[in-house]
Amino acid sequence: MTNTVNKHSNFLNLFMPMFSGIGKDEYGQKSQIYKPLSFDRLTEGRPVRSNAPIFGLPVELINEILKHVPDRSLSHFALVSWTCCQLARSRQFVSVKFDFSNRTLAIASKLARESLERKNTGKTKQPALGTCIRRISVATNPEWISHRHDFDLQSLADLDPDLKEQKLKRASSEYYDLYLPSLEAIISQGLPHLEAIHWCDTVPMSKSLFTAFVNSQVRELTLLRVFIEEEFTIERSDVSNEQLKIKWPLRHLKLEIRATAFLPNRVSSEPLCKSLLSLCAPTLTHLNWSMGIGQSQLSFEDIDPGQQPIFSALRELRLYSLVLTDNSIPLALMPRTQCRLHTLCVDGRAGPLDAFFQERGTISSLQHLSLSWLSEAEYPLNGYYTFLRTNPQLTKLDLSGPLAAGFIDKRVVPLLKTFNRLKSLCLKWQNQLLQDEFIGSIDERSLHEVGQLSSLEQLHLSTGVQIGWRHNWIIDHEALIKHFSSLSHLKLLAFSRDTYDLEVPEFDADSYYEDKWTNRQIAALTHGRHALTSDEVWEMEHQDRMLTQATKYFADFRKLEWLYFGQLPMIPTGKSRKARPAAKGGRDDCYTYLNTTFGWPYEGS
Structure with a gap:
């Protein structure tokens, strides 16, 4: 059980924004749209008790007609009958964001009651709201905590210690003792058609909550910057007998998990990660796996050969900031036979992986490769280069992070002339020291060679400082136009982190x-x-x-x-x-x- 100080410290994480190092980022933002359930699934086998002509039509036509009901009319449509209400709710509640607002607390309360009813009787008496929900996100808005409990970080710091303790205790108790358990129950029992969970609250995750995830039928699970306070695994014995008959159908997993910094002895998240990945390995097609700084080392080496997870369905893989003790994990994720990866993204800090890539050879199905934060000062890059050289079939290559100029100019760029299918290229050069000053620059010879890659349809180049206010790449557009004149198939062209010299005294x-x-x-x-x-x-x-x-x-x-x-x-x-x-x-x-x-x-x- 977390002591009071740790519990309060963890709760205050909900007030902390994530530092991105970038400014405005609004262009091209798109949310994934989830379609409402079809009418036959919404009714859960109940007979339609309505004389409305629409319900005499085939299910496919009912679904199509509902698309044309304006959002503003759904509340009126819902008043006609229970059946119409369920149809309206299938649009209104297909995706629900739990942000700790009064509205979502009311939704959570109703779903919890439905969950209890399902647990006791197997189904709900009336058509259920939970039936309509296909996606949930858990992203607490700290303004709602402030609104409900009358404090924010600044006002809390100014309070008398006893009053501060009182306010924190009341707020954290509501969150940990009431809110999280209700969400856990809802995920376990109350959402029969749930397909996606997006969890953004940076709070300790319990074993029972992970068991709820495994019990669900979700196909997409995103866990952002969550952490644990004790070591545990999710075994198949933790899953209900009924669920043992069905594989966990998870296809997309984004896993950012770490141990809390508030415990005197850090716990390892390795047992949890290994058991979680073992459960979803047969169906997983997309894996995005990252860890926090200072995490324990990871390995599949101690798993019995007969129990090693086999990721036969994996198509897209991203490894970010993992600390690997050996090659057992990359070998499981990228086996030498029957590997069907289409996209691979590796952070140089997920290592050392250089030795693995030195021997891995060609992945014939691989079309997109992204390598970032490769540093020759920390690890040799011969393996990464060898892997790149043995996969000339790539159509999309992203070398960002940025990378050392010598590695790009002397090794990568000359190699690219053999990549005859390459359509998309992103290159980012590190700062270079020139006359005791770091500047952003790109070698003219490299620009010329990139300009000879006639198959390119999209190109993104950058150099210099990559975050913050400073921009030190003084771009020369006339030179770029000249070097790229042969790229007649270009459709998209981007230069980021560029700056301009106005040639004015005292202007930087x-x-x-x-x-x-x-x-x-x-x-x-x-x-x-x-x-x-x-x-x-x-x-x-x-x-x-x-x-x-x-x-x-x-x-x-x-x-x-x-x-x-x-x-x-x-x-x-x-x-x-x-x-x-x-x-x-x-x-x-x-x-x-x-x-x-x-x-x-x-x-x-």
Whole structure:
């Protein structure tokens, strides 16, 4: 049992935002859309008690008609009958986000009652809300904690210790003793058609909660930055007898799990990870596995040969910041025979893996390879290079992180001429020391060789500092246009972390986006009836400069459909192919969009 101090410290994690090191990231954001259940599954075998003509139609037509009922009309439609209510709820509650709001607490309360009824009688008396839900996310909004318990981090720090203890005890008890157990019961019994769980609350996860996951029929499970306070495994004996007859149908797993830092002796998450992966290995198609800094080492070596998990269905694999003691885990995930991986993403800190890749050889099914944070100072890179050289069939290559200039310029770029099927390429160079100063730069010879890869349809280049306000790659667009003139099939082109030298005394190009220096020496301009601030003037000037330059790219690359530099996504318009912003939001780091388009394509449910 967690002591009071640890419990309160863990609870306060819910107030902590995650530092990303990036700025605005809104462009191209898309949420996965889950379709409502078909009418026949919603009724759970109950006879339809309605004279409405619609219910005399085939199920397929009922489903199609419901799509055309406006959202604003669903609440009225639900009042017609229980059957109509269930149809309306199948749209309204297909995906539910538990953010600790009054609304979601009320939903949780109803689902908990339904769960108890199912447990006692096997089904609910009335059509159940839980039947309609296909996806849930658990992402507590700290503002609701503040609203309900009248404190935030700042006000809490200023309180008398006794009052602080009292408020924390009341708030954490509501969360740990009431809220989490209700969610556990709901997942175990109350959601018969649940397909996806997205868990974002950074709180201790109990064995019983993981057992609830395994008991469910979820196909997608995302656990973000969760942790445990005791070592445990999830054995098949923990699963109900009925569930033993059915394989856990999990297909997508994103696992970010670690031990809490508040315990004097850190516990290992290895037993849990091994048992969890063993249970889902037969059906798993996507695995995204990462660990926290300071985690225990991982291995499958101590598993009996006959009990080793076999990942025969695995198609996409990402390993991030794992500490591996041997090659048993990568061998299980990427076996030498019958490996059907399509996409592989490896972080250089998930190692040492260099020796494994030195011997692994060709994975004939592999189409997309992403390698990041490879450092010759920490590990040799001969194995990674050998693996890359033996897989020239790749259509998509992402080398980001960034990587040492010598590794890219002298080894990777010359090798790429043998990659005849390559359609997508992302390269990021590390800072280079020049005259006692770190700068972002790309060797002209490398640019020329990249420009000879005529099969490319999309290209993303970057160099220099990759997070924060500083941008030290002074980009030369004229040189880039010249080097890439042979890339006649380019459709998408991106340059990120670029900056511009205005050649003005005392102007520092590194802080181009931070200082927002404008050559119009007035504080504001009158534009229509609205006065523009100096920042707004700078944004207009910057956008004009970028669009002027982008129009040159669109004129020279006739198939180019999308372009990104100067933190601005742009597209061509009309026969003249004049550039315009791709969205109304202005500048955007486009981190998610760039990563999804040029790098790792899967980020969980």
